[in-house]
Amino acid sequence: MESEIRVRFAPSPTGYLHVGSLRTALYNYLYARKVKGKFILRIEDTDQARYVEGAVENLIETLNQVGLEYDEGPDIGGNYGPYFQSQRTEIYGKYADELIEKDAAYFCFCTSEDLEIMREEQIAKGEDTRYDGRCRKLSKEQVQENLDQGKPYVIRAKIPKEGEIVFFDIVREKVSIMWETVDDQVLIKSDGFPTYHLANVIDDHLMKITHVIRGEEWLSSVPKHLFLYNAFGWKPPKMCHLPLLLNPDKSKLSKRQGDVAVEDFLKKGYLPEALLNFVALLGWHSKSDKELYSLEELEKEFSLKRINKSGSVFDIEKLNWMNGHYLRELESGYVAIKARPFFIKAGFDINDNEKYLKIIEVVRNRISTLSEITKVAAPFYETIKYSEEDKQIINNENSQRLFSFWLKNIQVLDIITEENINRLLKQSTDELGIKGKDLYFPLRLALFGSVHGPELPVIFDVLGKEEVLGRLSKMLD
RNA sequence: GUCCCGUUCGUCUAGUGGACUAGGACUCAGGAUUUUCAUUCCUGCAACAGGGGUUCGAUUCCCCUACGGGAUACCA
Numbered sequence: 001m002e003s004e005i006r007v008r009f010a011p012s013p014t015g016y017l018h019v020g021s022l023r024t025a026l027y028n029y030l031y032a033r034k035v036k037g038k039f040i041l042r043i044e045d046t047d048q049a050r051y052v053e054g055a056v057e058n059l060i061e062t063l064n065q066v067g068l069e070y071d072e073g074p075d076i077g078g079n080y081g082p083y084f085q086s087q088r089t090e091i092y093g094k095y096a097d098e099l100i101e102k103d104a105a106y107f108c109f110c111t112s113e114d115l116e117i118m119r120e121e122q123i124a125k126g127e128d129t130r131y132d133g134r135c136r137k138l139s140k141e142q143v144q145e146n147l148d149q150g151k152p153y154v155i156r157a158k159i160p161k162e163g164e165i166v167f168f169d170i171v172r173e174k175v176s177i178m179w180e181t182v183d184d185q186v187l188i189k190s191d192g193f194p195t196y197h198l199a200n201v202i203d204d205h206l207m208k209i210t211h212v213i214r215g216e217e218w219l220s221s222v223p224k225h226l227f228l229y230n231a232f233g234w235k236p237p238k239m240c241h242l243p244l245l246l247n248p249d250k251s252k253l254s255k256r257q258g259d260v261a262v263e264d265f266l267k268k269g270y271l272p273e274a275l276l277n278f279v280a281l282l283g284w285h286s287k288s289d290k291e292l293y294s295l296e297e298l299e300k301e302f303s304l305k306r307i308n309k310s311g312s313v314f315d316i317e318k319l320n321w322m323n324g325h326y327l328r329e330l331e332s333g334y335v336a337i338k339a340r341p342f343f344i345k346a347g348f349d350i351n352d353n354e355k356y357l358k359i360i361e362v363v364r365n366r367i368s369t370l371s372e373i374t375k376v377a378a379p380f381y382e383t384i385k386y387s388e389e390d391k392q393i394i395n396n397e398n399s400q401r402l403f404s405f406w407l408k409n410i411q412v413l414d415i416i417t418e419e420n421i422n423r424l425l426k427q428s429t430d431e432l433g434i435k436g437k438d439l440y441f442p443l444r445l446a447l448f449g450s451v452h453g454p455e456l457p458v459i460f461d462v463l464g465k466e467e468v469l470g471r472l473s474k475m476l477d
Numbered sequence: 478g479u480c481c482c483g484u485u486c487g488u489c490u491a492g493u494g495g496a497c498u499a500g501g502a503c504u505c506a507g508g509a510u511u512u513u514c515a516u517u518c519c520u521g522c523a524a525c526a527g528g529g530g531u532u533c534g535a536u537u538c539c540c541c542u543a544c545g546g547g548a549u550a551c552c553a
Contacts, residue, residue: 452514
């Protein structure tokens with residue numbers, strides 16, 4: 001089992017699942033499934049200041065809703081737990097000590113005020129703002145003395161001052177960075193918690209992670225991480241940095257310019273199938289021109305090698321189209337289930353399941369998100385309100401003759417079939433001399449409240465004889 | 478500012494030196510189907526950031542410039 005591929009999705013619980021994170025989670029998931037490896041969820045909650053109540057539950061809930069199942073994680077356990085970093089502080093402390101022993105890290109007693117002053121001086125001199133390493137020079141005795149006095153401290157990485165580090169990223173290929181541009185990163189904060197950089201390296205190693213697949217914003221941190229792997233004598237995982245998701249103005253996708261929370265998309269009536277498919281295409285493309293994929297198909301097709309390098313704009317127009325596509329193509333029973341909350345919220349009585357399913361079938365190809373569905377279905381549930389323009393058509397002499405004719409002829413019918421309707425349509429033309437728009441528009445207006453809309457037999461079928469009669473007779477007032 | 482990464486139609490992208498009059502998808506425009514609308518189908522508009530090389534030949538390789546983004550925290 002040494003060769004088993006293990007990847008992880010490691011979000012910090014700051015409130016909700018971001019669509020960019022969804023894409024990262026998806027790629028991790030897909031790669032794991034593709035190579036029959038393991039997909040792990042780990043919560044990076046080392047920042048106590050950013051703790052958000054309920055964020056983890058929310059994150060897990062959203063992941064469940066879109067169907068991204070993980071093999072190990074905080075709520076389901078696994079052999080490499082705990083999966084909350086906040087529950088692993090002792091582990092990090094131990095390894096930090098090891099780093100000190102190996103002279104790969106050092107105690108730093110600078111206060112945030114000290115740092116602030118240092119930074120201002122550097123800016124004034126036009127220098128780069130980096131920790132100047134003053135605490136590196138502290139002797140063992142001085143350090144011990146400070147420690148004994150109970151002075152607050154952090155532990156910093158003792159990053160090399162010269163030379164260059166070259167590493168290979170699956171997406172970026174060769175990347176090289178000069179050590180002198182890398183800061184002496186804080187590893188253990190003064191509250192005793194580790195920073196992301198330390199925790200992530202230790203956990204990835206302990207959890208036997210083989211591939212780190214994450215956003216591009218981490219690319220410049222890789223040297224810090226590689227430094228740690230090297231100091232510990234560990235083999236680093238393969239790196240794979242994903243191109244960023246962008247706002248329409250090409251800046252990093254943010255809340256300010258629209259929805260970014262997956263739960264909000266779900267609430268608005270985007271289907272998991274569409275969300276996943278759409279997001280999969282942001283940065284990845286199969287060899288073929290195929291763009292419509294189910295999760296299962298993606299699991300077979302996906303490959304890290306075909307991830308591209310440049311950031312992608314999150315184009316809501318295409319998402320809308322894709323969502324509409326799934327609304328039309330997926331099994332109608334499934335769409336009916338997904339649509340149910342929207343009908344309930346609109347106050348529509350959907351207890352008549354047969355009618356409800358018929359309506360779903362009618363309206364689902366007229367919308368791109370479920371949030372629009374009740375508006376389209378409303379004429380089937382509510383009393384129709386007419387505009388002045390509508391009333392003109394309704395009160396038109398021909399229209400009135402038409403309504404009387406249909407009322408009379410439908411009353412005598414046992415059941416309304418499509419044949420019946422077509423026959424009456426023909427009779428309307430033959431006997432009343434009404435045809436074309438003069439025929440269809442008034443009828444659709446009477447029964448559906450709009451001159452445009454579904455085919456007449458469909459409307460009759462959904463409404464049923466009694467309701468059709470009721471609506472027709474209302475026209476004669 | 479510094480470091481790193483990137484740059485093909487408006488957007489998502491195909492393309493790894495000749496098969497490119499640069500292909501697909503979304504959007505948009507036109508048409509067909511339909512009593513209407515929606516769906517569906519067809520057609521069209523639209524791009525290799527710029528400049529130097531390398532080469533018989535560059536979208537493809539190298540360099541420079543421009544532009545964009547990311548990172549520069551005791552946040553992740």
